[in-house]
Amino acid sequence: MVHRAAVVGGGHTRFGVLDEGPRALVRSAVDRALGSVDRGIDRRSIGLGYLATLGFGGWQIGNASALLGEEAGMPGLPSVRIENACASGGFALQAAVSSIQAGASEVVLVVGLEKMTDVSNARRRFWLGVSGDTEWERQAGLTFAGVYGLIADRYLKIHAVPREALATVAVKNHANGALNPNAHFQKRVTLDEALAAPRVADPLGLYDCCPVSDGAVALLLTSVELAPRFTDAPVYVDGIGASSDFLAVQERFDLTRFDATRRAAEAAFRSADTERGKISFVEAHDCFTIAELLALEDLGFAGRGEAGALTLSGATGRDGRLPVNPDGGLKAKGHPIGATGVSQAYEVFLQLRGSAGARQVPGARTALTHNVGGAGATSAVTIFSAG
Amino acid sequence: MRAIVQAAAYVPAWTDRGRRVRGPDEDPFSMAASALERVARERRAAEPRWTVRVAGTAPSPAGSGFAELLGGPVDVSEGRPGLAGFEEAVAIALRGTGTEFVVALDLDPDPAGPPSRHVVIPSEGAVAFRIDEFPDGGRPPVDLGHLPSGPYVIPGLFARHRALAPGGRYGWVGDWDTDLRAGRPSGPLATRPPGVPPPRVSEGAYVPRPRYLEGLASRWRFVCDRCSACGNVTFPSRGRCRTCAREDSLEARALPLDGGRVLATTWIGRGGQPTEFDAQVEASGPYGVVIVELEPGVRATLPVADAGPGEIRIDDTVGTRLRRLYPIDGEWRYGRKAVPLASNGPSATAA
Numbered sequence: 001m002v003h004r005a006a007v008v009g010g011g012h013t014r015f016g017v018l019d020e021g022p023r024a025l026v027r028s029a030v031d032r033a034l035g036s037v038d039r040g041i042d043r044r045s046i047g048l049g050y051l052a053t054l055g056f057g058g059w060q061i062g063n064a065s066a067l068l069g070e071e072a073g074m075p076g077l078p079s080v081r082i083e084n085a086c087a088s089g090g091f092a093l094q095a096a097v098s099s100i101q102a103g104a105s106e107v108v109l110v111v112g113l114e115k116m117t118d119v120s121n122a123r124r125r126f127w128l129g130v131s132g133d134t135e136w137e138r139q140a141g142l143t144f145a146g147v148y149g150l151i152a153d154r155y156l157k158i159h160a161v162p163r164e165a166l167a168t169v170a171v172k173n174h175a176n177g178a179l180n181p182n183a184h185f186q187k188r189v190t191l192d193e194a195l196a197a198p199r200v201a202d203p204l205g206l207y208d209c210c211p212v213s214d215g216a217v218a219l220l221l222t223s224v225e226l227a228p229r230f231t232d233a234p235v236y237v238d239g240i241g242a243s244s245d246f247l248a249v250q251e252r253f254d255l256t257r258f259d260a261t262r263r264a265a266e267a268a269f270r271s272a273d274t275e276r277g278k279i280s281f282v283e284a285h286d287c288f289t290i291a292e293l294l295a296l297e298d299l300g301f302a303g304r305g306e307a308g309a310l311t312l313s314g315a316t317g318r319d320g321r322l323p324v325n326p327d328g329g330l331k332a333k334g335h336p337i338g339a340t341g342v343s344q345a346y347e348v349f350l351q352l353r354g355s356a357g358a359r360q361v362p363g364a365r366t367a368l369t370h371n372v373g374g375a376g377a378t379s380a381v382t383i384f385s386a387g
Numbered sequence: 388m389r390a391i392v393q394a395a396a397y398v399p400a401w402t403d404r405g406r407r408v409r410g411p412d413e414d415p416f417s418m419a420a421s422a423l424e425r426v427a428r429e430r431r432a433a434e435p436r437w438t439v440r441v442a443g444t445a446p447s448p449a450g451s452g453f454a455e456l457l458g459g460p461v462d463v464s465e466g467r468p469g470l471a472g473f474e475e476a477v478a479i480a481l482r483g484t485g486t487e488f489v490v491a492l493d494l495d496p497d498p499a500g501p502p503s504r505h506v507v508i509p510s511e512g513a514v515a516f517r518i519d520e521f522p523d524g525g526r527p528p529v530d531l532g533h534l535p536s537g538p539y540v541i542p543g544l545f546a547r548h549r550a551l552a553p554g555g556r557y558g559w560v561g562d563w564d565t566d567l568r569a570g571r572p573s574g575p576l577a578t579r580p581p582g583v584p585p586p587r588v589s590e591g592a593y594v595p596r597p598r599y600l601e602g603l604a605s606r607w608r609f610v611c612d613r614c615s616a617c618g619n620v621t622f623p624s625r626g627r628c629r630t631c632a633r634e635d636s637l638e639a640r641a642l643p644l645d646g647g648r649v650l651a652t653t654w655i656g657r658g659g660q661p662t663e664f665d666a667q668v669e670a671s672g673p674y675g676v677v678i679v680e681l682e683p684g685v686r687a688t689l690p691v692a693d694a695g696p697g698e699i700r701i702d703d704t705v706g707t708r709l710r711r712l713y714p715i716d717g718e719w720r721y722g723r724k725a726v727p728l729a730s731n732g733p734s735a736t737a738a
Contacts, residue, residue: 122665125658125660125661125662126662126663128661129661134593134594135623136623138594139594139720140676140688140690141655141661141667141674141676141690141712142676142688143660143661146655146659149653149654149655150676150677150678151651152653153652154678154701157701199656200656200659201653201656201659202654202656248688249678250678250686250687250688251622251686255650255651255678255686
């Protein structure tokens, strides 16, 4: 039989410039996840582990998943490393869901990790572009800020959207991040500050870009049948969808649309057998402010060219019609590459259990996470509901 | 009749105290390539090999580089440098057979030369001739008196070449394609010092040499695959249609090098560049990157050269030139960059 998967525990380190190394971050996230399980859990009941990480800086490029068992106090744990750039976490989560569905293990551990701030500036700038198309985009002098800068330039021009729409994404996500004790930036910014910041990759300025962060997140998944053993308040995974696209943006059929996200969203909604109007809030992949606008359109929450107006209307604020990134998003919470997709699901775990504190979305019952690798080359969309 | 059927001069767009100088991403190979490709647009037909005669030492990566640029095997020969070597190479090519090219760099004007005729010779840049069979009684040779005069016009060359042709056995036909881009560039670019970054082993996204070479047909000549089954174009070429996945229905074709339309632009500020572009940013500051539509639905992501922020915008028409990209493993990698498409200098036409 096909089991349904449920999240029964989660642990999240602080995101930001941290003293801890990657091993300590993994240990901390796993210990917090184990400690979060309402009825307790024996770590030996975990039968399978997935580690999502890019291996930023080259710290442990090969075989990194072995340290899951080492650091989680579970020597011998079968483990796999999943790497889809910034979408590694979302894809690792979906691999864990599939493993539960297939009955491969009763309890599966998913850990997302990135340690990014302990390398030299030169090495960091080398690694920031390694997941784009190497032979064309990178050789043209682009990192992701540049690729998204090109997309933003075209988007703003053809849809006649003002830069204020981008800045409003930053202002909103910083306001949400200010309420998240794990966020890298817990400080509000004003529209004027966001608009006046120096340009990184025109038209994108400093406040249009997510920061470079350290952090790790762990989730524990089991089947819906076994979930009551661990908690009365599990969060169900209702549907998953994933897709890919041409690695280089120049080969896509449309420059201001991520078809991978469109296909992933269609598949996720189909498998969850639900519709957009029933989603309480969205965790969108806002590595750059323009990405949140594209996400709203590609996920089907706004028509083409309309995400700017939707954002300017306040509809995506925490108290709006469709809250987007109540945890601050990648923009304010931070973006430790491999950790991000797992962190999005962690926020869903908190929100759907009503334990998100000051940033709680009132009455949240269903949620969607959207995790993108590179500039839309891979995309994972997952839909959850309160158990 | 054997004739100089086409000629082109490439002159850098940069100036320093009123003198033309090479840009920070230019070198003898990229300048020779820019002149050479202008006179080699006709695809090779029956001739499997072409000859490229260089006045002086062929700039690296000469042999393999010229072959890639011209889309097939070439024999490269070297001769004496300077104006004298250029004339000598032209004379040899005019006595030869088949398609030959003559390329010259660093042709310092010889003030003592005979002042009878005028020809555009840059003191920095490159000149290329295509010398080929030309039907007797075809278009009459161009009157060299119609060649443009200007800061690069120096006396000499053609008068002496004509002297090689008693009885008019060969002559001059076709356009003089100057590519001088009069008036460009303006603003700060024009006075920025053209420091050339030293080759160094870069800590860059790694494209191994074989993969770089494999991609050159698309990177340097914009070769794409058109699928006769579904009609879609795959660029860069990958030996399989990106739409219908067929491999047996592809027809290789070179897209136009100039005249593409800009779809999107960005300017990478100081500190936002990948590591391997550090030397370039040190030399010439922030740089642009554009997505250019080469023909409807076919796009290339290209760095911008010879233009500052705001000088290239969406919907502009741009040209492309071969330039240095960045050094890796101790060698330079080259690729096309988008440049402002400005008016060429006046052309010499048939009288």
